[in-house]
Amino acid sequence: MSMELQLIDTIFFSDKRKNLLLLLKNGPKTIEEIKTRLEVSSSPIMAQIRILLKDGLLVQKGDSYELSVKGKLIVPKMEPLLSTFQVFDENHDYWARQDLRTLPSHLLDRIGELGKCMELVPDKTHIFDYPQEIMDPLYKSKKVMEVSSFFRPGYPGLYLDLAKKGIEVSLVLERPIYRKLVRDYRKGVEEFLNMENTYLFVCDDKIELASSIVTDRFISLSMISKDGRYYNHEMVSFENSALGWGKELFNYYRDMSEQITQI
Template identity: 20%
Template sequence: MTNVQTKKELSDEYQNVKYILTSGMRTRLLLSIYEESKNLEQLRNELKKPSATILHGLKELENINLIQKVQKHYELTSNGYLLTTNMIKLIENWYSINKSEKFWNNHDLSDIPESLLNNIYLLKDAEYETSTTSDLSNAFNKYIDLISESKELHIILPIYSENHFKHMINLLNENRLQSLELIVNNKILTSIKENPDLEENLIKHEKVRVKCIKHDLKLFLTYSKNFMSLTLFLKDGHYDDSQILIGKDENALRWALNLIQFFPIE
């Protein structure tokens, strides 16, 4: 398939998607019968629309093979189920992006794999925290509070930060942190080893595992059983510790784990 053919087919499909999304009734009908089939009376009571309006929308969806009528009940066809599933995903992605608009809009997203950007809806319940002029350390302090409550941490660390290292070492020495996995590039690992205190209390610590990656990643991800957090780099290349995204639900944790597992270890 050539690039021109791909663009043409995408353009054709866009018209089909537009046909659905530009009609509130067609969209609502698909969402209404997504999980279970319904008859006309149930649809009328739920959508608060007259029968004629609902029947017109149902007929339009039948004509393009997205729904079918089975013994007075309307249900999705296989095509309708697939389309509605992805429509819900699109809506949730849109919601997730808008909810944390400043976070996503201000930062470099180039090191987040496309597959995970496509699943940004998994972070729809994550909370965006930012520092303020009256509290410049708010985001960092939120992060320290989170790691202080964790027994196990997996961290993609793209920066050399003695401030972060100090807190990690304290948690290890106080036996509050039982396991720490650090994923860093060669440059950061070399810098850590050049600091005798860090090499002794971090690299050589029995509870610490250090893994090396080839990439100079522009994302700081922390994952544990209780939370995930993400901080990013600004588009000018500087690390931004003033904004953080924090998720504690199962979907956010799954997204973070997939991100950690995406990058190959040397």
């Protein structure tokens, strides 16, 4: 086995070693501190410590163990990769269906920031509605930002209602969606634009995903499948790292869009 493969095996093929390395990223620990924090007994964890010492990832100083220079270079790079594994493993079937190339490359590289996600699948009687699981946190949010390339019948009423409750609402829509809103819901669009806590942007470039809603409470992501279809499934996360990721996604499309202040 090459040194590179041996190192990968050492790091990733033992939860005990992986957890120990991540723990020591925050500084040296004694064996008693390690046992307490990882909830392990002496014999099993000492076996893993010996392996990490042998592979040069740890050093012992007095009665404490800490990352070696090599460990300090490698371990911080473990977390993004482990986070990415977690995102894909927990919802494997969903992500396997999606065309991930539709995400901006700098955000796809950091998709692990979505953290713990859950897939929401609408029932047939509410196929075009927002999932009920996100409606309560949606109305408890202070800010709501959505990027969308498709039209939901509930759009006009929902976003007017949110804005009237004092929630800041920002929308980025593809030009055809904006035109449909103006054609079919002109009065509602005018009312929306006349409010102080609303922002509407129109994107002439193609928005490569179905929709993304990000608030100060959650992110909901709905993508286009590899066969070009939209299945109205939402991938939702309440992780803080996911909220930052979602804001970057919103800003990516907002920055290439034109702000609309009046029809």
